[in-house]
Amino acid sequence: MTEPQSNQVDAESLDNTGLVLRQDEDSVAFLTLNLPGAYNALSLAMMEAVLQELARLDQDPGIAAVVIKGSGKGFCAGHDLKEMRANPDVAFREKTFATCSAMMMAVTQLRQPVIAQIHGIATAAGCQLVASCDLAIAATDARFSTPGVNIGLFCSTPMVALSRAVSRKKAMEMLLTGDMIGAPEAAGIGLINKSVPSDLLDRAVKELAQKVASKSPLVLKTGKEAFYQQIDMPLAQAYDHCSRIMVENMAFKDAEEGIDAFIGKRPPVWKGE
The missing domain is CATH 3.90.226.10 (2-enoyl-CoA Hydratase; Chain A, domain 1)
Incomplete structure (x- = not known):
């Protein structure tokens, strides 16, 4: 190989x-x-x-x-x-x-x-x-x-x-x-x-x-962690947990940059924040 x-x-x-x-x-x-x-x-x-x-x-x-x-x-x-x-x-x-x-x-x-x-x-x-x-x-x-x-x-x-x-x-x-x-x-x-x-x-x-x-390293970390946390939770608990994660994620500078880049039709520049 x-x-x-x-x-x-x-x-x-x-x-x-x-x-x-x-x-x-x-x-x-x-x-x-x-x-x-x-x-x-x-x-x-x-x-x-x-x-x-x-x-x-x-x-x-x-x-x-x-x-x-x-x-x-x-x-x-x-x-x-x-x-x-x-x-x-x-x-x-x-x-x-x-x-x-x-x-x-x-x-x-x-x-x-x-x-x-x-x-x-x-x-x-x-x-x-x-x-x-x-x-x-x-x-x-x-x-x-x-x-x-x-x-x-x-x-x-x-x-x-x-x-x-x-x-x-x-x-x-x-x-x-x-x-x-x-x-x-x-x-x-x-x-x-x-x-x-x-x-x-x-x-x-x-x-x-x-x-x-190529994705935001902070978002990858957040998403991977949340995936394994929610996978064995009851459905309602999983939604509650991941809703909190989404709210926290929305406060990331990388989320602001990603959304602005999407709206502006340009590649995002991640800072890991």
Whole structure:
């Protein structure tokens, strides 16, 4: 897969492990899971590295959108099962799953929208990561599954994100059978936004990321936060909550600028205020 070409100074390897590579292009940050020999398995160190990068990004005013992708032949094969078998201590396993949950929630809570770019496979916790991202585009030959049931380890934590991204029946089908589904079906059930030919994947993701990043960063933060706050509320409570958000949003300088630009038929100039 072709790496995104940056017109800025190279910003890779911001963590000292090399497990996550970062490259910035304009206001988009590309994070690459970098353990290709193990299909970017989510070892404890890998997840801690992702959390470190997300914490940095949350404080970076120059970044308006984030892309998460994988190196090598696939996006992510899920947890590092060899590591977990080699560490039977309950405390280690508790830390592993707690760190995984923290990483998934950090994706959802990040102020910038996060886009998953999927090629090859996204299985188990890798599928969970796709479901946790705000948007997702996959190559047409990408495949997805939650196969834990096949090895005696039900994908209970992947189920949390999966069941919130797709219908209950499709989530249960994936969880109970462990079967792979293709990218077109994943798009059909809402796990991803769309699939594109593999040679167009980089361009499609970059175009989407740049489109999102062109909006007011303050409005993106406000909207993403409100989306996840209201999604599980009762209908009346959700409307009350989002009405308050709209009133607050109307007071933003970026809202005034956006409306004035629309009326004046000119591009808006965002200030993030």
